[in-house]
Amino acid sequence: xxxxxxxxxxxxxxxxxxxxxxxxxxxxxxxxxxxxxxxxxxxxxxxxxxxxxxxxxxxxxxxxxxxxxxxxxxxxxxxxxxxxxxxxxxxxxxxxxxxxxxxxxxxxxxxxxxxxxxxxxxxxxxxxxxxxxxxxxxxxxxxxxxxxxxxxxxxxxxxxxxxxxxxxxxxxxxxxxxxxxxxxxxxxx
Amino acid sequence: xxxxxxxxxxxxxxxxxxxxxxxxxxxxxxxxxxxxxxxxxxxxxxxxxxxxxxxxxxxxxxxxxxxxxxxxxxxxxxxxxxxxxxxxxxxxxxxxxxxxxxxxxxxxxxxxxxxxxxxxxxxxxxxxxxxxxxxxxxxxxxxxxxxxxxxxxxxxxxxxxxxxxxxxxxxxxxxxxxxxxxxxxxxxx
Amino acid sequence: xxxxxxxxxxxxxxxxxxxxxxxxxxxxxxxxxxxxxxxxxxxxxxxxxxxxxxxxxxxxxxxxxxxxxxxxxxxxxxxxxxxxxxxxxxxxxxxxxxxxxxxxxxxxxxxxxxxxxxxxxxxxxxxxxxxxxxxxxxxxxxxxxxxxxxxxxxxxxxxxxxxxxxxxxxxxxxxxxxxxxxxxxxxxx
Amino acid sequence: xxxxxxxxxxxxxxxxxxxxxxxxxxxxxxxxxxxxxxxxxxxxxxxxxxxxxxxxxxxxxxxxxxxxxxxxxxxxxxxxxxxxxxxxxxxxxxxxxxxxxxxxxxxxxxxxxxxxxxxxxxxxxxxxxxxxxxxxxxxxxxxxxxxxxxxxxxxxxxxxxxxxxxxxxxxxxxxxxxxxxxxxxxxxx
Numbered sequence: 001x002x003x004x005x006x007x008x009x010x011x012x013x014x015x016x017x018x019x020x021x022x023x024x025x026x027x028x029x030x031x032x033x034x035x036x037x038x039x040x041x042x043x044x045x046x047x048x049x050x051x052x053x054x055x056x057x058x059x060x061x062x063x064x065x066x067x068x069x070x071x072x073x074x075x076x077x078x079x080x081x082x083x084x085x086x087x088x089x090x091x092x093x094x095x096x097x098x099x100x101x102x103x104x105x106x107x108x109x110x111x112x113x114x115x116x117x118x119x120x121x122x123x124x125x126x127x128x129x130x131x132x133x134x135x136x137x138x139x140x141x142x143x144x145x146x147x148x149x150x151x152x153x154x155x156x157x158x159x160x161x162x163x164x165x166x167x168x169x170x171x172x173x174x175x176x177x178x179x180x181x182x183x184x185x186x187x188x189x
Numbered sequence: 190x191x192x193x194x195x196x197x198x199x200x201x202x203x204x205x206x207x208x209x210x211x212x213x214x215x216x217x218x219x220x221x222x223x224x225x226x227x228x229x230x231x232x233x234x235x236x237x238x239x240x241x242x243x244x245x246x247x248x249x250x251x252x253x254x255x256x257x258x259x260x261x262x263x264x265x266x267x268x269x270x271x272x273x274x275x276x277x278x279x280x281x282x283x284x285x286x287x288x289x290x291x292x293x294x295x296x297x298x299x300x301x302x303x304x305x306x307x308x309x310x311x312x313x314x315x316x317x318x319x320x321x322x323x324x325x326x327x328x329x330x331x332x333x334x335x336x337x338x339x340x341x342x343x344x345x346x347x348x349x350x351x352x353x354x355x356x357x358x359x360x361x362x363x364x365x366x367x368x369x370x371x372x373x374x375x376x377x378x
Numbered sequence: 379x380x381x382x383x384x385x386x387x388x389x390x391x392x393x394x395x396x397x398x399x400x401x402x403x404x405x406x407x408x409x410x411x412x413x414x415x416x417x418x419x420x421x422x423x424x425x426x427x428x429x430x431x432x433x434x435x436x437x438x439x440x441x442x443x444x445x446x447x448x449x450x451x452x453x454x455x456x457x458x459x460x461x462x463x464x465x466x467x468x469x470x471x472x473x474x475x476x477x478x479x480x481x482x483x484x485x486x487x488x489x490x491x492x493x494x495x496x497x498x499x500x501x502x503x504x505x506x507x508x509x510x511x512x513x514x515x516x517x518x519x520x521x522x523x524x525x526x527x528x529x530x531x532x533x534x535x536x537x538x539x540x541x542x543x544x545x546x547x548x549x550x551x552x553x554x555x556x557x558x559x560x561x562x563x564x565x566x567x
Numbered sequence: 568x569x570x571x572x573x574x575x576x577x578x579x580x581x582x583x584x585x586x587x588x589x590x591x592x593x594x595x596x597x598x599x600x601x602x603x604x605x606x607x608x609x610x611x612x613x614x615x616x617x618x619x620x621x622x623x624x625x626x627x628x629x630x631x632x633x634x635x636x637x638x639x640x641x642x643x644x645x646x647x648x649x650x651x652x653x654x655x656x657x658x659x660x661x662x663x664x665x666x667x668x669x670x671x672x673x674x675x676x677x678x679x680x681x682x683x684x685x686x687x688x689x690x691x692x693x694x695x696x697x698x699x700x701x702x703x704x705x706x707x708x709x710x711x712x713x714x715x716x717x718x719x720x721x722x723x724x725x726x727x728x729x730x731x732x733x734x735x736x737x738x739x740x741x742x743x744x745x746x747x748x749x750x751x752x753x754x755x756x
Contacts, residue, residue, distance in 0.1 A: 016239060016241035016242075017241060017242040017243050018243055045239075046239055046241070050235055050283075052280075053206040054207055085282075085286060085327060086322045086325060086326045086507075087276070087282060087319060087322060087323050089240065089282070089283070090279045090281070090283025090285065091239045091283055091286075093273075093274075093279030093283075094278070094282075094283060095279070097278060100274050121499055122503055122527075125500055126503065129703075130319050132699070132703065133275045133315065133319065133699075134276050136711050136714075137274050137275045138274060144704075144707075145706050147703075149500075151499065186754070187753070275696075310688055310689075310690075310718060311688075311689055311692055311716075314689055314693065315692065315693075315696065318514075318693065318696075321510070321511075322510075325525075326522075328523055329522075333517045333518075336514075378564075394617060394619035394620075394621070395619060395620040395621050396621055423617075424617055424619070428583060428661075429583070430658075431583075432583070432584050462618070462664045462667070463663060463667050463701040465697060465701050466660075467660070467661070467664060468657045468658065468659070468660030468662070468664045469618055469657065469661055469664075470657070471654065471656070472658055472660075473657070475651045508697050508700065511653045511654060512653050515653045516652060
């Protein structure tokens with residue numbers, strides 16, 4: 001954990017696509033954090049192989065143990081992800097399936113915030129409640145509000161720079177991070 | 190599609206583990222089918238890489254197109270899967286994420302039956318409703334009843350032969366397949 | 379059931395409020411139906427008392443048996459409802475709880491379409507998947523697509539006449555009813 | 568709130584039936600609480616009328632304001648409920664729909680524990696995740712573990728006295744209450 005004064009949050013990104021809108025959201029977060037909050041990106045979930053208990057029996061992949069270590073050391077996790085087929089991407093779920101087998105289980109009692117972005121108007125809402133169900137089992141402490149569902153995201157990211165430029169969205173994200181910091185601080189006490 | 194007289198169902202397995210209990214369930218199904226119903230295993234989802242839209246842009250992996258073709262040609266799909274973290278395995282969701290991008294989308298209007306098995310008493314129930322939500326988007330026709338949730342499966346599979354030996358479970362599975370055949374025939378008319 | 383040529387759908391409304399936006403949607407439906415489809419309103423769920431098995435033991439309320447009879451006789455049910463607290467209204471669920479105890483159970487094998495409207499941008503989406511889960515148990519045949527989630531409904535209903543005036547929404551509803559008629563006809567064959 | 572030393576939890580019961588198994592569970596709780604924890608029953612949800620915004624506009628029913636006041640004053644709420652149609656009873660949801668309109672909204676930041684009991688093996692599991700979704704909107708702090716799903720409850724309650732007699736179940740409930748007390752104390756700090 002960080003010092004009493006500073007919080008460190010890590011971002012877990014659900015998309016592999018280079019020009020991913022959700023990656024644009026995740027990249028915007030460090031500058032949107034309030035004073036005393038640092039936000040760092042976890043490694044890509046692309047590096048985590050398909051979960052297979054037979055593979056696990058021979059040892060955890062280093063990408064998994066490294067990610068588990070960083071989550072364990074952080075004061076909170078911000079999951080930023082697209083919605084695929086009304087749920088989270090399989091690749092993200094696969095990372096969670098591996099992480100859930102680590103000991104200590106890194107999500108246990110860990111503050112978690114969720115952000116989804118999509119091209120449609122619903123902004124990935126359907127994926128959020130599916131993800132929350134998994135996080136019950138993992139005993140995470142998931143922030144309730146504000147919920148971040150960024151609809152019609154294509155119009156909010158600059159097509160050239162892939163920067164999240166929509167100011168209302170940036171402000172809303174900053175608000176969630178501030179609430180998340182309060183939430184994480186309360187749970188640390 | 191098969192002839193008017195015979196139905197072909199394919200099984201989609203959610204586990205990679207060699208000694209998987211769900212694999213034992215899936216292997217039992219061909220002999221539990223009624224006359225006029227053939228059940229064949231699809232290839233392993235292990236062969237399907239992480240979904241990445243950038244990879245898709247360079248072409249679909251052959252394991253995906255082959256699986257999509259077989260599902261498209263079948264009269265129904267039986268999804269047999271463990272529950273991981275109160276949802277379906279990420280590796281299974283990843284296969285669905287790829288398949289959902291194929292054209293024609295192979296689950297569209299396709300009859301689907303769900304079977305889950307777990308060590309606990311709930312038998313994977315929580316994963317089933319998450320999977321059903323994805324199948325709404327895919328416009329599949331999912332059998333409602335009977336729901337197959339095999340709890341405490343370790344006691345129902347022979348530890349040596351890995352055969353599903355519990356007769357009550359075998360009978361229950363046979364009953365679902367018969368109902369699924371009726372369901373698929375109604376939708377074919 | 380109706381004759382082979384005509385379908386009768388009944389609407390089940392989830393709101394009690396006189397000026398309900400969802401009521402406005404439901405009232406618009408009869409005129410949006412294609413030729414050969416008649417849409418009639420069921421009685422108000424306000425008339426159905428709190429479900430209590432002790433009350434049931436003394437006999438079903440007439441409002442319940444009447445509604446069950448009408449659903450049983452219809453070719454399909456269109457559920458039109460607001461979202462309360464990320465699910466369907468308790469009063470609507472209560473009606474379903476009573477109806478589910480009737481014999482014959484009126485939703486069994488019955489085509490069902492869902493429409494939700496809300497003031498927010500999500501249009502009641504979260505309630506739809508909760509309702510679908512109940513309808514699995516009831517063995518209903520729920521239309522997958524198109525899904526009708528009418529967001530920001532206040533701007534789509536005339537404040538004086540309480541008529542659904544937004545043409546794009548009316549067209550979208552007409553499209554769902556046409557798809558629902560095809561779906562119901564396929565299941566009747 | 569209670570003094571720093573004592574916690575008061577209130578039980579919200581989802582069933583109206585006199586011989587309800589869930590009522591038997593709720594009645595058992597006060598004696599299963601650890602030292603320093605008092606558990607009291609809220610009034611019956613039977614007294615709360617159908618939610619109707621037009622009724623609300625004329626004033627909240629006293630049964631609602633009284634229940635909201637008691638929840639607001641408590642250190643936590645234990646919801647004990649059957650599962651109807653794979654969700655919570657409509658009557659319980661209706662009570663929540665009313666309570667959610669009160670100001671202050673009584674579930675905001677309130678610790679909540681969930682207990683379900685059913686005749687089947689799943690013990691009401693399906694209802695729990697639906698209820699949790701509503702509690703996200705209400706910004707409640709819902710205990711993750713242990714989850715209490717009491718299956719085959721008919722064999723665990725004495726048919727004559729309607730007392731929850733199964734010792735393993737009583738011990739499990741006592742364990743959840745102890746965990747819930749820790750959870751509530753952490754959030755009070």
